[in-house]
Amino acid sequence: MKKITLFLIAVVFTYFIGNAQYVFSPIDGPINVAEGSPVTYNLNDITNTAGVTAPSSGSYSSFRVSVDWSNGSGVPWSIEADLTVITSSGSINIDPPTSGGANSTSDTTIIFEGDLPNLYNPTTDAYIDMVFNQSYGGSNANWSNIIVTLYEAPSCPNPTNPNAINIMATSADLQWTEAGSSTLWNIEWGATGFVLGSGNTVSNLNTTSYNLSGLSQGTSYDFYVQANCGNGDFSNFVGPVTFTTLIPSRINxxxxxxxxxxxxxxxxxxxxxxxxxxxxxxxxxxxxxxxxxxxxxxxxxxxxxxxxxxxxxxxxxxxxxxxxxxxxxxxxxxxxxxxxxxxxxxxxxxxxxxxxxxxxxxxxxxxxxxxxxxxxxxxxxxxxxxxxxxxxxxxxxxxxxxxxxxxxxxxxxxxxxxxxxxxxxxxxxxxxxxxxxxxxxxxxxxxxxxxxxxxxxxxxxxxxxxxxxxxxxxxxxxxxxxxxxxxxxxxxxxxxxxxxxxxxxxxxxxxxxxxxxxxxxxxxxxxxxxxxxxxxxxxxxxxxxxxxxxxxxxxxxxxxxxxxxxxxxxxxxxxxxxxxxxxxxxxxxxxxxxxxxxxxxxxxxxxKISTVGMAHVTPNYSNRNGIGARVELVTPSGTQIRDVRSGEGFEFMSSLNTHFGIGSDTSIIEIRVYWPSGMVDVFENPSINTSHVLVEGSAPLSIEDETFSDISIYPNPVDNVLKIKTSALLTEKIATVFDLTGKRVFNQKINANELNVSSLQTGVYFLRIESEGRSIRRKFIKK
Structure with missing residues (x-):
């Protein structure tokens, strides 16, 4: 089965702006990347299998890799792509992609961003390698137009641990940790996905926290923070930190x-x-x-x-x-x-x-x-x-x-x-x-x-x-x-x-x-x-x-x-x-x-209703829990329905009781229970705001449907098709056939005023036609 990746918190990366960078020439590809067969590219060592020019100097702290990703075979997802960057001082794995990945096989551009294990100096460090991988068994994908960018470390150290706390409907507290000797900070914020330089800015803060107010409820925001070390020396912007404002809960x-x-x-x-x-x-x-x-x-x-x-x-x-x-x-x-x-x-x-x-x-x-x-x-x-x-x-x-x-x-x-x-x-x-x-x-x-x-x-x-x-x-x-x-x-x-x-x-x-x-x-x-x-x-x-x-x-x-x-x-x-x-x-x-x-x-x-079937006492009745019963609740506002069932969702077992909310209604006209046995019970004027144990057969359907007063069935005895004659409309009426012991043997909606009873054994039966708590019965003989 698929790996399910859940994004519960934002992952924070350093966003590099205003500092030196080195962009490798694109690796055109496509490179076929398969699960179990990761592809390694050497960007800067004696083999240099990527075939691109490497930097000759510099001190680099971070990286960004952009990949045009497309479906290969075996149902890969772009979110299952991962990248490992290896230097002589260690390695870092980015899984899933920083952005662009999805639970989908659609073509996309994926981005991997992160900090190198230690400062990378191409004149003294032996190598820098990249390992491309897909994590779902039997799948592969095509990676192309791979662009690798290295970013030099700024002299002003980056703030650390940016976070959003106390998130409310219209506000949030932003906080971060000082690094080095910086005493001023700048933040930039906006709707999630905004581009740095286009957001809202707050400059020269002299504390490591800020209350951001005036936000819209139920909205996702990003923020970045930057240290100001004075004399025009700034750190990188660190972020984004993503948070979502609350919607006031209807129910707590x-x-x-x-x-x-x-x-x-x-x-x-x-x-x-x-x-x-x-x-x-x-x-x-x-x-x-x-x-x-x-x-x-x-x-x-x-x-x-x-x-x-x-x-x-x-x-x-x-x-x-x-x-x-x-x-x-x-x-x-x-x-x-x-x-x-x-x-x-x-x-x-x-x-x-x-x-x-x-x-x-x-x-x-x-x-x-x-x-x-x-x-x-x-x-x-x-x-x-x-x-x-x-x-x-x-x-x-x-x-x-x-x-x-x-x-x-x-x-x-x-x-x-x-x-x-x-x-x-x-x-x-x-x-x-x-x-x-x-x-x-x-x-x-x-x-x-x-x-x-x-x-x-x-x-x-x-x-x-x-x-x-x-x-x-x-x-x-x-x-x-x-x-x-x-x-x-x-x-x-x-x-x-x-x-x-x-x-x-x-x-x-x-x-x-x-x-x-x-x-x-x-x-x-x-x-x-x-x-x-x-x-x-x-x-x-x-x-x-x-x-x-x-x-x-x-x-x-x-x-x-x-x-x-x-x-x-x-x-x-x-x-x-x-x-x-x-x-x-x-x-x-x-x-x-x-x-x-x-x-x-x-x-x-x-x-709240607990259904109790009575097959354990009376033959041809329903299972003790009433599982499979249809419960209809009639109030002045209308009719609600529930089915009694054991096992819903995927893993868990929930209550066998049947629950109805009725809003501001202060009375219930009736509760109708259609049992699997064919029995119908109608409970009139039950109390609200309480639990009822409804027992099969304790309030049997007894109201005859007067609209069927002229009903007749023929031929009787019948071979295969039983026809129903009446001036009333039979559309959506339920026909239930019982044998002489009272066992339900047949149950269907009436179509074209006739029923196919060919599956019945020879014998005497009772036909009940029912709808909305009213019914009528007729006896017939199956040849």
Whole structure:
């Protein structure tokens, strides 16, 4: 996989102006530079392989190398170029380039700047060499028009340690350290990238600090500093130091440490009290910081059998044996381990794969909709794998299109490239679908996939048909209804290159189903502002009723119209971490690496929901966590939707509770839960600013849709196609077929007032047509 280079602070170099310099004649090239085969050029020794004239005298302290860089083969990036300069007194490596490098194969000019190990005198020092290199395995690039410049040291010493501190929305304190006997300093500053001589200047400062005010918030600036030794003797300008002024945070987070041992990748309720706990695991231990009702935590360590594999790549959590205690999945680089909690939660049993699995994102989901939670794991270098639950927590391993008799094909590219899986219902047919964010290698390998659940026990890959087959580099995606129009949109977070925000068209109402639920790129102008990386998720951080995107530590606040504002990367860690409610106050918090990031909230209202499926009590109901359920919240301001899911982002496990912000609304009209079993519950007038445990079947759909009073179905008995006759409009209505035991066996949207029921076995069935909390039922016989 690619090396990911993060720029978190500015690197300071000496900028040379007004001092003697020596410019070598250009090395025309092109020079092919390959990983593992660095190219060395001798600029000044007996061989002089560069073939350029070297300086004959001088005392040089620093250098600048300019290179025209172009793509060779093997997917090199310009940011992976590095340069080592060697003299008789030592060497210095510049990696990545000082400027011009990018996570891209596009042609560019890269610059390397730095200070030589010691003063270089060509009359006494034996040599000066340059070593060119590319750092990504199997790649190479072409370097040409290489221009090397050496700069002589000034007599007035350069200031050292320039820095910007106390950075606020409109001000920052600039500081540096005196070198030598200078007592006056000059600074020059401006928008990042400005050219020295064109910026704002402050001269003859007699202190080594300066408060720079009157800045614009959320803006990147550079500054340089120069020493004035008097009598016209000046040092070089040192810089740039780059800093960015703050944007006043919409939501502030406070950080509080806590000790969690091992791979601390999960925020999830472990003991069945619906309060989010923090979980870390090691080879023989599960460490739980268990949340108490007062917001404090109790540390619990449970010794486990030895785990064959640890979650070096991801962790998922759910109650897969339906005993009321949460079980765990560890996704490792060579296999998968399950830790199954006992009925009282005081111990775990272990089961691990014997098959090789290079795990990436992992999930729990009911793949075959039998009421038992199955597991899915992205495979980095082979087709994806999944584990079908027999109902007691024992799993059968399948690899898509590899294992004989594998019932589903859930990502079958031979060399994998599958990184970020997430299970969502993108087309509102009440069937849970699978989106896979992909990365690396050939275009086909890194093209994202949508594996659509057909509602009849089969899945079909159709990303290209709906506009999601992007050959980008991505490790995760964030799904949510970002414009509150009733369907799931998606933010695909780039690990390199550019992020994409894709809007779901929803139902087109033009009579052509191929135009329904397709996706359009609306990134431009949407206010997307996040670094590249691995992690993307969606939550309503400020509880205003609009979903926000959290990507690689940047919170982008949603406006409810597919646009975002007030991006804030100063609140949580770059890795995002796990999300949940760590003090039960109704605001989403985060946890990463021993730190709780508490959301300090605002005055907005909220509601939190824990779904409890009842398959463990009643046959043909849903899995105990309600994973795969669609939850709809109706308030005076409109309808919001969520899907209950286990495993999102790339690495971490977040809360199984469903959270809604409702802004200034002071009431909820109803909450509708569409369970995977086909059961629909409608909870009317629930309280706000509290948590609700919603149990499957406790508020069943009972309101008959009067618009269907004249409905009839024919032929009955039916061979293959069941026709529906009514004066009402059936567009977007959901048809669910149950057998006599109440098991959901078929679920689809109605198209052209008919249903293809050819896949059903001979017998008696019930057809339910439902939409927006109302339904009607009819019985039919399949021949």
């Amino acid at each position: 987070f406070s950080q509080q440490p806590i000790t969690v041992n091992g791979y601390d990748l999960a925020v999830v309720d472990m003991n069945g009290d619906f309060l989010d706990d923090i979980v870390g695991v090691s080879s023989t231990n599960v460490n739980i910081q268990e949340q108490n009702t007062d917001g404090s935590f109790t540390n619990i360590n449970i010794t486990t059998p030895n785990a064959d594999y640890l979650p070096g790549w991801s962790m998922a959590a759910a109650d897969f044996d339906a005993n009321g205690k949460t079980d765990l999945l560890y996704g490792a680089g060579s296999g998968v381990t399950f830790m199954q909690a006992s009925n009282d939660g005081s111990s775990f049993t272990e089961q691990s794969t014997s098959q090789y699995v290079f795990s990436q994102r992992s999930n729990f989901v009911d793949i075959n909709n039998d009421g038992n939670l199955d597991a899915f794991v992205c495979h980095d270098v082979e087709p994806n794998v999944y584990f079908i639950n027999d109902g007691t927590g024992n799993f059968t391993f399948y690899q898509s299109d590899v294992t004989a008799g594998a019932p589903y094909s859930l990502g079958n590219y031979p060399s994998g490239g599958d990184y970020g899986s997430i299970w969502i219902d993108y087309n509102n047919d009440r069937n849970i679908d699978l989106f896979i964010a992909k990365c690396g290698g050939a275009v086909e390998r890194r093209t994202n996939m949508m594996i659509t659940n057909n509602g009849d026990g089969t899945y079909t890959e159709n990303a290209a048909a709906i506009g999601l087959a992007d050959p980008m580099q991505t490790w995760s995606s964030a799904w949510g209804d970002f414009d509150n129009d009733g369907d799931m949109d998606v933010f695909v977070g780039a690990s390199s290159g550019s992020h994409k925000l894709m809007e779901n068209s929803g139902f087109s109402d033009d009579g052509n189903p191929n135009n329904d639920y397709v996706f359009t790129d609306v990134t431009a102008g949407a206010g997307i502002n996040a670094p590249t990386g691995w992690e993307s998720s969606a939550f309503d951080i400020d509880n205003d009723g609009n979903l926000d995107i959290i990507s690689n530590g940047s919170i982008m606040y949603g406006k409810g119209d597919m646009t975002f504002e007030d991006a804030d990367d100063n609140q949580i860690n770059y890795k995002n971490g796990s999300f949940g409610d760590l003090n039960n106050d109704g605001f989403i918090d985060a946890y990463y690496n021993g730190v709780r990031y508490y959301n300090l909230g605002n005055s907005n209202n909220w509601v």
